[in-house]
Amino acid sequence: MSDEGFPVEQIDTSRPHPARMYDYYLGGWDNYEVDREAADRVIELFPSIRPSARANRGFLQRATRFVTEQGIRQIIDIGTGIPTSPNTHETAQALSPEVRVAYVDNDPIVAAHAGARLTGTGNTGFFLGDVREPETILDHPTIRELIDFEQPVALLLVAVLHFVTDKEDPARLARILGDALPAGSYLVLSHGTADFFPDGSQTKAAKVYEGATATVNLRPHAEILPFFDGFDLLDPGLVQVPLWRPAPGDPVPDADELRRTGTFYGGVGYKA
Template sequence: MTDEGFPADEIDTSRPHPARMYDYYLGGKDNYEVDREAAQRVVDVLPDIIPAARANREFLHRAVRFLARSGIRQFVDIGTGIPTSPNTHQIAQSVDPRASVAYVDNDPIVATHAGARLTGSGNTGFFLGDLRDPRSILDHPTLAGLIDLDQPVGLLLVAVLHFVRDDEDPAGIVAQLREKLPAGSFLVLSHATADFHAGSLPEVFKVYDKATATLNTRPHAAVEALFDGFELLDPGVVQVPVWRPDGELPSAEDIRRIGFYGGVARRT
């Protein structure tokens, strides 16, 4: 199942898109010249964006694997971005092939890739939706066909809420989604921060100001507040490499390079 019923001219190649810029940071090829130029300007002033993006992706993998091993068999991945293997369904279905995943993104170009890479399994689907309108996601027929909201769900908001401005009420968006999740559900959330790169961020903000979504970094306390109504699991909201690493922790110097906080929490 996938939403691909949109005209080609809906794909905006005149301005950089954060999902395609993120694909560039990860070493992907699914981006346009306008995205590559913008992303490279970010890399030039903030080289740590490369290891940060990769550490964030690894956090997603570990968190999904943890949820699947904890018995979660349904996942809603909002802000999917350009598919980069292994994707959420590949991680979850490696634990249980019956796991279902609904992918959501607001970029039509993601849909063109989703058909080939995200929806090959009968338990996966993609649809276009905007996080700023949670009701449109929750009421979407593709979601209803894959996800039973009466059973525990893994909600993934990975590297997406920093594209929501304060006046668009990111905490309120999370609260609307939370209220539809039954007890036993989990929230996986990561978010960019300026806590470690304050000097470089003004130039980065200028790049994203010309993109299709602005970058809105937040400090630790503000990211932690997004988990209100959930019970945070150990080790709480931390820089993403610190969240339950598979092996030894990176060095303190390497961790400091990672301007992403992340956490996993349970709906009680």
Template sequence: MSEQGTPAEVIDTSRPHPARMYDYFLGGRDNYEVDRAAAERVIEIIPDALPSARANRDFLRRAVRTVVVGGIRQILDIGTGIPTSPNTHEIARESAPDVRVAYVDNDPIVGAHAAARLTSEGSTGFALADVRSPETVLGDPVVRELIDFGQPVALLLVAVLHFIQDEEDPAGIVATLTEALPKGSCLVLTHGTQDFHQHVEGDANEVYQRSTASLTVRPHDGIAPFFDGYELLDPGLVQVPLWRPDAPLPDVDELRRVAFYGGVGVKE
């Protein structure tokens, strides 16, 4: 057993996991040698992986603050990854201390860290589930305990859907999750793209294929339909540094290094 009660046999440290690779990109320490090697290979192919990951994290902070200031008091954060402070609930509670957060991830190691760092906070919980099975996510007892689907919810799908292949129907997954949300709920979504890296040598997807999830980056017009049924808040679906920046914008060359689109929509 792990220290948090996760059975050791379900924790696979022989293959890299995107959540632990992302932790490495953010400068975290909750990763294994296999994750670090895979992440370094991605950085070798796409040096802009680091600024992209960090810009994506900054977007998360701004987006969570925006939806909470707008009145949201419950958040379903799917694909949360290794807890990296400030976490979603910490950001949210800067504006509203009563926000409830249900974290969801499919990695048992994330679950072990969540038990130590997230679920001890009160009004937070962790569910071990996979976004590929949205009905299971929605029906999880932890999710049901924390989230009242009769009231507006902020659904966070941050850096998640590019790990869902086309044949796994990412649009259908989002639609199923959306159907469970009442009017006034929000979708906070970011997605990797190659729109700004058309001439990258090598294929980072080859690295992810050897991990527990393959990578499917999409263009702007392949990401925008995920917001069907939502009204996008200004400035729409844009490169993440351009979404309601609270610091000086990067210059053109720095902006070109960010391979994520992001947006926030309100369910109509």
């Protein structure tokens, strides 16, 4: 259910792309030399990025299972990134095969993989879109085909708003998207922070992204909380992602583990 045809030359291989760098952090192969070089510089400056990326991925999967268990049957996943299994639809549809998922990303290389990995069922679709243009996303034909805005929706903004600058007003973008959702919907959000790294190593690593297609804008807890305006933040609140409802049997992260994976805050909000 993807109609995103595009010429190969649209894939920018001259500058690193955050989605492809993230794929590299996760151990994937869908990246270019320019992405690996930039990612290796980040890893050198901030070795915690790799375990943090894996922790963020775990948060995405747990939160997706949670909203599905609450009865959500339609999901909008903005900032999908390079597909890494289990994907959002695989996680949700393992619990309920009728869950519909609309994937959105601004990188054509993600579209190149969408047909093989994201849109293999009748309940999934993908299109190129940018979180900075929320109205375009909400009005896209793929959204209108898959998502019924009369019924509750889960909106996933996982590790995407830190690529939006203050000037571009991420709180406004989150509000526009959240306002479009009916009561009973959920917001799943994670965001990069430097709160737990006073040595400045994470901030230095973030500067590597100044040569990429999008900069990283790390924010403190108090600046991320407003992204949940219009939603009731569920327990345990906005926390380091390993602390968000670890799965039964998962080891409780100790202080050392949290130091290694403290790059992201994560939380889930409910729209009453």
